[in-house]
Amino acid sequence: MNRAFLEVSAQGVARGWLQVANMNSAATELWQNLQNKAWCGMKITSTLETATLQDILFFMAYLMGHPKERLCSLNPYETVCKHVLPELLLWLGNLMDEHAKVLSQKPLGDTVLPALKTRDGKYKRKSDEANKFILLDKMEGNKSTRRRVAKTHTELVAPCSNLVQRESHVLTAIYFEKVAKEFGSYKVKQFSTSWDPSTYGGANTLASTVYSPATDTAAYMPNQMVRKVLFGDLDESFLALPKV
Amino acid sequence: MLAMLYKLVSVLGLVFQSLGVHTAHPHITQYKLLITVWLHCFGMEPEPAAPSAKCKGPTKPSFPVATWAALGLRAYFDVSGTPHWLFERVHQQLDVQSEGGFFLRKNQDALKQLFRNFSVPESDFGYKTADREHNEQEPWADHTLTSRGLLLYFFFQLKHRRSPVKVKAAAMAFLQRLTTAIFAEHAAQASTVGITVEDDFGVVNRV
Numbered sequence: 001m002n003r004a005f006l007e008v009s010a011q012g013v014a015r016g017w018l019q020v021a022n023m024n025s026a027a028t029e030l031w032q033n034l035q036n037k038a039w040c041g042m043k044i045t046s047t048l049e050t051a052t053l054q055d056i057l058f059f060m061a062y063l064m065g066h067p068k069e070r071l072c073s074l075n076p077y078e079t080v081c082k083h084v085l086p087e088l089l090l091w092l093g094n095l096m097d098e099h100a101k102v103l104s105q106k107p108l109g110d111t112v113l114p115a116l117k118t119r120d121g122k123y124k125r126k127s128d129e130a131n132k133f134i135l136l137d138k139m140e141g142n143k144s145t146r147r148r149v150a151k152t153h154t155e156l157v158a159p160c161s162n163l164v165q166r167e168s169h170v171l172t173a174i175y176f177e178k179v180a181k182e183f184g185s186y187k188v189k190q191f192s193t194s195w196d197p198s199t200y201g202g203a204n205t206l207a208s209t210v211y212s213p214a215t216d217t218a219a220y221m222p223n224q225m226v227r228k229v230l231f232g233d234l235d236e237s238f239l240a241l242p243k244v
Numbered sequence: 245m246l247a248m249l250y251k252l253v254s255v256l257g258l259v260f261q262s263l264g265v266h267t268a269h270p271h272i273t274q275y276k277l278l279i280t281v282w283l284h285c286f287g288m289e290p291e292p293a294a295p296s297a298k299c300k301g302p303t304k305p306s307f308p309v310a311t312w313a314a315l316g317l318r319a320y321f322d323v324s325g326t327p328h329w330l331f332e333r334v335h336q337q338l339d340v341q342s343e344g345g346f347f348l349r350k351n352q353d354a355l356k357q358l359f360r361n362f363s364v365p366e367s368d369f370g371y372k373t374a375d376r377e378h379n380e381q382e383p384w385a386d387h388t389l390t391s392r393g394l395l396l397y398f399f400f401q402l403k404h405r406r407s408p409v410k411v412k413a414a415a416m417a418f419l420q421r422l423t424t425a426i427f428a429e430h431a432a433q434a435s436t437v438g439i440t441v442e443d444d445f446g447v448v449n450r451v
Contacts, residue, residue: 012427040402040412053427054420061416064403085399086363093392095426100319100327100391102429103310109302111311113318116332118343126385128330130309130318137303 008053017051020084026074027059033071034062060085109134114155123158131156132163139164144201172222179219188212197226204228307383315418315425320388323381328370328388331397338401338414345371348387351400358400359393368393395419 006016021028031051034044039062046052063069063081103111108130115131116124135156142149151159195208204226211218231239308321316337319327335344342350348371356366370388382388389397401407401415 008427010427012424040409040416042413042416053423057419057423058416061399061402061419064399065412067403082361089362089364089392089395092395092423092426093390096391096394096422097327099426099429100310100312100321100329101325103312104308104319104321104327106311107302108304108309108311111313113311113313113316113333116336119341124332128318128332128386129305129384130311130320133303133305140303 012053013046014051014053014056017056018048020080021048024074024076024079026071026076027080029071030062030069030076031059034059039065056088060088109137112156115157123160125158132161135163136167175222182217182219183212183215188215188217190214305384312425315422320382320384320386326390328382328390329394331370331387331389331394334389334394334397334418337418338411340401340407340411345387351404354404355397355400358396358403362396364390364392364396395422 006014006020008014021031028048031044031048037043039058042058044055044058046055060081063077064085067075067077067081069076112134113128113131116128118124135150135153138153138156139146139150147164150157150161150164157163191210191212193208193210195206197204197206199205200223206224206226208221208224209218210221305320307323310319310321310327312318317333318330320330321327331348332344335347340347348355352369352371356369359366359369368390370382370390370393372385372387398415398419402412407415
């Protein structure tokens with residue numbers, strides 16, 4: 001068994017490819033053919049002595065697309081591609097992995113990629129969670145009007161993603177879980193409540209608390225925006241009273 | 245007693261001000277300092293302040309993320325530190341007729357077969373079904389491929405009969421851009437790879 005190495009320089013020129021091609025006459029002939037004949041609008045532009053990695057990959061791609069082609073009574077797909085490609089993939093994959101590790105050291109918000117869209121130009125419902133995190137991080141400073149501001153960042157997520165709304169739902173659920181755990185550990189069934197219907201920022205808001213004298217534990221309930229009462233909200237029996 | 249305490253606070257406040265302690269809220273600072281001095285007299289330490297929102301650090305996912313802005317690629321890292329590239333980001337750039345998830349679902353058997361043929365583990369194929377269970381190893385919902393899987397996906401597009409020529413050309417161009425970018429990033433060092441090939445007489449050679 002012969003042993004040699006394919007050495008690829010920083011410019012992508014592969015030394016040793018000539019050795020490979022000389023062993024397999026089908027590979028040599030096909031390389032020369034692809035220098036003259038275009039496939040998918042491309043040709044091999046380098047020679048066997050100074051083959052570039054791009055041309056080698058193009059050569060492999062052609063073989064993948066023509067697995068039954070025979071040259072010099074040999075099948076180059078079976079004799080070259082099936083042996084060379086796994087090792088090339090392993091080597092290039094490792095280089096990609098290394099580079100990805102370097103890229104992962106950069107802060108997420110520094111490199112923003114646009115939101116993914118379908119072919120019709122609509123936003124994809126669930127794709128690329130990282131963009132959502134970038135948006136939440138950007139909006140950390142916006143304590144009020146978060147929902148409105150989030151809808152303006154259409155380069156990151158869809159305006160209809162309801163990200164901020166979901167964020168507040170999650171926060172409320174986590175808070176409820178904590179409160180339930182605190183009171184649940186004492187098996188409390190009776191509470192004192194106090195509430196303060198007032199106006200905060202122009203909106204009618206109900207701020208309320210619950211307190212358990214038995215365990216001396218209190219908790220704030222999430223504030224509720226109270227909208228104006230509409231006729232539709234009232235029971236019919238109440239509607240009859242003013243008429244009387 | 246209260247009046248005396250108030251006077252004491254005011255005097256101490258003036259002393260602090262004369263020493264150059266100024267903030268946006270001088271009264272708060274004065275009281276804070278007074279309380280601190282008071283606690284020190286009794287051998288106690290003041291309670292540390294709650295961390296502010298700015299000290300919490302950026303909001304980010306539970307797994308590391310790498311973004312290759314030049315190529316429009318993004319990778320999520322699994323628990324073992326292996327990057328998994330977002331399939332949709334690549335698929336979109338090739339301008340394939342069908343959507344990414346649909347394409348993977350339709351061709352998953354052929355892709356898995358190709359993975360097997362070229363010694364790429366089937367676990368590198370990260371197609372996520374709608375009814376999948378939460379996986380601690382890969383805690384994301386997007387379709388992903390490992391580096392080797394991604395490279396092989398380009399070759400799949402090039403061999404796929406139904407792929408139009410413009411998709412094949414785009415796949416080839418992206419693959420070449422990708423390899424150029426890898427070498428541009430690793431420009432300092434040249435790399436060597438050992439490869440195997442069969443000669444004219446059917447003998448397998450390690451090249």
